[in-house]
Amino acid sequence: MPSASxxxxxxxxxxxxxxxxxxxxxxxxxxxxxVAAAMLAAGxxxxxxxxxxxxxxxxxxxxxxxxxxxxEIDGEPNRQACMTLAADGMxxxxxxxxxxxxxxxxx
Amino acid sequence: MADAEFAVxxxxxxxxxxxxxxxxxxxxxxxxxxxxxxFRASRGNFGLxxxxxxxxxxxxxxxxSRLSARLWPDFRDELTAATGIDLQLSxxxxxxxYLDEVEAEAGVAxxxxxxxxxxxxxxxxxxxxxxxxxxxxxxxxxxxxATYGPEDGHVNPLYLLRALTAATKNAGVTLLNxxxxxxxxHDRDGFTLHRAGGAYKADRLVLCAGLxxxxxxxxxxxxxxxxxxxxxxxITERVRPFLKYPTGHARxxxxxxxxxxxxxxDVGFDDGTRGAVAAAIARRATRTFPLLRxxxxxxxxxxxxxxxxxxxxxxxxxxxxxxxxxVTCHSGVTLAAAHAKVLAGWICGAEAPDYxxxxxxxxxxxxxxx
Numbered sequence: 191m192p193s194a195s196x197x198x199x200x201x202x203x204x205x206x207x208x209x210x211x212x213x214x215x216x217x218x219x220x221x222x223x224x225v226a227a228a229m230l231a232a233g234x235x236x237x238x239x240x241x242x243x244x245x246x247x248x249x250x251x252x253x254x255x256x257x258x259x260x261x262e263i264d265g266e267p268n269r270q271a272c273m274t275l276a277a278d279g280m281x282x283x284x285x286x287x288x289x290x291x292x293x294x295x296x297x
Numbered sequence: 298m299a300d301a302e303f304a305v306x307x308x309x310x311x312x313x314x315x316x317x318x319x320x321x322x323x324x325x326x327x328x329x330x331x332x333x334x335x336f337r338a339s340r341g342n343f344g345l346x347x348x349x350x351x352x353x354x355x356x357x358x359x360x361x362s363r364l365s366a367r368l369w370p371d372f373r374d375e376l377t378a379a380t381g382i383d384l385q386l387s388x389x390x391x392x393x394x395y396l397d398e399v400e401a402e403a404g405v406a407x408x409x410x411x412x413x414x415x416x417x418x419x420x421x422x423x424x425x426x427x428x429x430x431x432x433x434x435x436x437x438x439x440x441x442x443a444t445y446g447p448e449d450g451h452v453n454p455l456y457l458l459r460a461l462t463a464a465t466k467n468a469g470v471t472l473l474n475x476x477x478x479x480x481x482x483h484d485r486d487g488f489t490l491h492r493a494g495g496a497y498k499a500d501r502l503v504l505c506a507g508l509x510x511x512x513x514x515x516x517x518x519x520x521x522x523x524x525x526x527x528x529x530x531x532i533t534e535r536v537r538p539f540l541k542y543p544t545g546h547a548r549x550x551x552x553x554x555x556x557x558x559x560x561x562x563d564v565g566f567d568d569g570t571r572g573a574v575a576a577a578i579a580r581r582a583t584r585t586f587p588l589l590r591x592x593x594x595x596x597x598x599x600x601x602x603x604x605x606x607x608x609x610x611x612x613x614x615x616x617x618x619x620x621x622x623x624v625t626c627h628s629g630v631t632l633a634a635a636h637a638k639v640l641a642g643w644i645c646g647a648e649a650p651d652y653x654x655x656x657x658x659x660x661x662x663x664x665x666x667x
Binding site for chain 2: 241242257268288289290291292
């Protein structure tokens with residue numbers, strides 16, 4: 191469940207409303223948001239659990255450096271939410287632990 | 298008066314393993330290390346504890362590598378007891394995986410020759426595609442087979458370096474880093490080391506300085522004709538554990554990342570990377586394990602192996618400057634256990650395997666003369 195967000199949208203933040211989902215539930219976003227910005231604005235501060243200890247992590251540097259914002263986007267694991275623009279119909283899921291290996295590749 | 302009984306030059310895996318072995322024998326040791334700009338094979342290596350195929354041209358190198366692999370569990374226990382650090386040592390046996398018949402035949406021929414040279418005492422198995430698949434179901438159709446060495450394994454080399462650093466410090470070893478040793482003098486009172494920050498005196502000296510041994514050895518009557526050979530490494534994102542056996546080209550580390558490598562380039566002292574080499578490493582990995590095709594590479598680096606002319610270690614004691622020894626090799630991980638538990642004793646004057654003299658540098662002079 192999202193917690194109360196520490197982040198507020200500025201009144202002058204324009205942009206079209208975008209329909210996307212986070213963990214299956216609607217995620218309110220605007221065009222121009224990164225996935226990480228939309229997550230934080232909606233109170234999703236934890237977007238993943240680490241591969242080794244399962245510790246909670248979420249968007250931090252917002253500029254592609256820290257890799258703490260990794261999420262699954264449209265089925266692709268370990269995408270950087272802060273480097274990906276929100277888009278209509280996008281399905282985002284939290285990244286829990288190590289990514290699975292793609293069994294369809296295993297021939 | 299000397300500042301230290303033993304001066305060990307080099308604070309990498311070789312120098313620290315020797316320092317640990319000396320300190321464990323009650324010796325007083327100072328380790329001299331360079332700064333962060335040094336070429337550090339110990340921070341760029343692959344982490345295999347590897348026996349398979351080593352020593353084809355020098356069977357005693359095979360014996361020495363096998364001895365170290367057998368000593369590794371005890372060595373690990375010592376370091377973990379001293380530091381609490383889990384080295385992630387695993388020795389389930391290792392696979393050299395072949396992607397065509399030519400390389401498979403060459404690999405099997407090498408091991409067969411080694412077995413003959415060691416009077417049959419050299420365990421390995423030749424596995425066809427299906428036998429490899431039984432061990433690692435994730436291999437792809439391009440795999441024609443593998444050789445399995447039951448004594449092979451792997452370890453986290455960075456935890457090993459950290460554990461050796463902590464263990465030696467706890468044992469009273471002084472570690473002085475930040476500046477290379479520029480010059481060494483020898484007289485009847487021992488050795489004087491000159492570096493930025495001052496001069497240090499030591500009764501005895503062990504050169505473990507990797508590529509810098511070539512420069513330092515002649516100052517104390519030793520010969521270390523070592524040259525760099527670059528290896529590149531790729532690290533993938535962390536994935537679920539699937540690869541139990543380390544292989545010559547890929548291993549899965551304790552945290553789940555795949556480490557891929559085993560390129561060899563003669564490019565002098567350039568420890569950078571080249572895209573074409575990285576691509577070849579990645580291509581081999583995805584042909585071997587097709588399920589890695591969609592897995593991201595998150596880091597890549599180059600590091601310089603410390604290679605002698607024949608690829609084997611050089612262990613030597615100076616005749617003209619008694620008390621000076623040389624320890625250099627390109628397998629600082631595999632041989633760390635033997636360096637600490639056997640070679641450090643040999644440096645102190647204890648008995649060592651009778652084949653130790655085979656590792657002297659005079660073999661290069663003889664080769665030249667022949």
